[in-house]
Amino acid sequence: DTGVSQDPRHKITKRGQNVTFRCDPISEHNRLYWYRQTLGQGPEFLTYFQNEAQLEKSRLLSDRFSAERPKGSFSTLEIQRTEQGDSAMYLCASSLRRLAGGANTGELFFGEGSRLTVL
Amino acid sequence: AQTVTQSQPEMSVQEAETVTLSCTYDTSESDYYLFWYKQPPSRQMILVIRQEAYKQQNATENRFSVNFQKAAKSFSLKISDSQLGDAAMYFCAYSITNAGKSTFGDGTTLTVKP
Numbered sequence: 077d078t079g080v081s082q083d084p085r086h087k088i089t090k091r092g093q094n095v096t097f098r099c100d101p102i103s104e105h106n107r108l109y110w111y112r113q114t115l116g117q118g119p120e121f122l123t124y125f126q127n128e129a130q131l132e133k134s135r136l137l138s139d140r141f142s143a144e145r146p147k148g149s150f151s152t153l154e155i156q157r158t159e160q161g162d163s164a165m166y167l168c169a170s171s172l173r174r175l176a177g178g179a180n181t182g183e184l185f186f187g188e189g190s191r192l193t194v195l
Numbered sequence: 196a197q198t199v200t201q202s203q204p205e206m207s208v209q210e211a212e213t214v215t216l217s218c219t220y221d222t223s224e225s226d227y228y229l230f231w232y233k234q235p236p237s238r239q240m241i242l243v244i245r246q247e248a249y250k251q252q253n254a255t256e257n258r259f260s261v262n263f264q265k266a267a268k269s270f271s272l273k274i275s276d277s278q279l280g281d282a283a284m285y286f287c288a289y290s291i292t293n294a295g296k297s298t299f300g301d302g303t304t305l306t307v308k309p
Contacts, residue, residue, distance in 0.1 A: 080239075109296065118199075118286050118299035119240075132295055167240070182228040182290045184297060186240040 080187035082168050088193045089158055096154045097190040101170030108151050109184065110143055111167040112136065119167055125151060126173060158194045165189040197222045199289050201300035208277045209308050215262075216272045216303045218287030229263065230288040230297065231272045233281075240286070246270065247292075274305075282307045 081100045089095050101108045107126050111119035122141070123133045127148035137143075140158075145151040155162055169184040198221045208214035220229070227248045234240040246254045246263050253261050258278075262271045274281055284304050290297040 107295065111299075116204075116301070118201075118288075118301045121296040121298065124295045126295070180293075181245065182292070182297070183230070183242050183245060184232075184240075186232075188239045 080168055080170050080185055082166075082187040082190045084190060085188065086191045086193075088195065090195050091160060092157055094154065094156045095158055095192060096152055097166050097168075097192075098150060098152050099168030099170075099187060100150045101168070102172075102185055103149075105170035105172045105185070106148070107171045107173050108145055109169040109171070110151070110153050111169065113165040113167055113189070114163075122153075155192070158192075160194045163192055163194045165191050197224075197289055197291070197298050199287050199298050199300040201287055201303050203303045204301070205304045205306070207306040207308060208274070208281075210277055210279060212277055213273060213275045214277055214305065216274075216285055216287075216305070218270045218272070218300060220268050220270065220287070220289045222268070222289065222291075224291050226292040228290045228292060228297075229261075229270045230290070231259070231261070231270075232286045232288060232299075233283045234286065234302070235283040243285070244272065277307050279307050279309060281305060 083098045109124040110122040113119045125145040140156045143153045167189045169186045200219045229246045231243040232240045233243045244256045258275045284302045286302045287300040288297045
């Protein structure tokens with residue numbers, strides 16, 4: 077497995093434009109997470125999916141943000157009408173949640189992130 | 196709400212020496228996981244070590260070990276025989292067992308001096 081991949085790695089956009097990030101998790105992982113990380117801070121939780129169901133959204137996820145995981149595989153995070161405050165690294169992570177039997181470690185496997193710069 | 200606090204924004208250590216990174220957390224839960232993740236410059240974050248709260252024994256992974264004090268809600272990371280490749284940002288994280296998200300601290304930047 078090649079791990080979690082994110083695309084694009086870097087995105088520069090003008091204020092007011094829409095941007096979309098894609099995340100491909102590790103293939104057997106049923107959970108997928110989006111985090112935002114700004115310089116000098118730890119990752120802040122945005123949302124997560126179990127298969128195709130979005131189970132939790134942070135208050136940080138304003139109406140301009142939408143995330144989908146339509147077939148329970150890859151996910152997209154769209155930011156509409158970008159603002160300068162949206163500039164950050166957007167991290168995707170995946171994990172395997174065993175629903176019946178087996179141990180769950182809680183470990184997250186991260187991608188390299190998508191860096192957004194809003195001018 | 197659960198919070199994770201790392202009080203040391205920066206630490207440095209001499210190569211081959213030992214360093215300890217501090218982490219405290221706040222929770223009312225009894226069953227949870229604690230983690231230390233490493234984020235090298237411009238590279239993805241990876242797990243260094245994890246601890247399950249119900250286990251009294253401190254976790255160890257080669258040169259990395261933790262000091263887990265459940266009553267004090269403290270979870271420090273000790274790196275022995277520090278190597279240049281250990282230079283990175285280290286994040287302490289917390290996750291409720293059977294829940295989804297992990298909550299992260301703001302990290303400690305570790306510099307290793309040759």
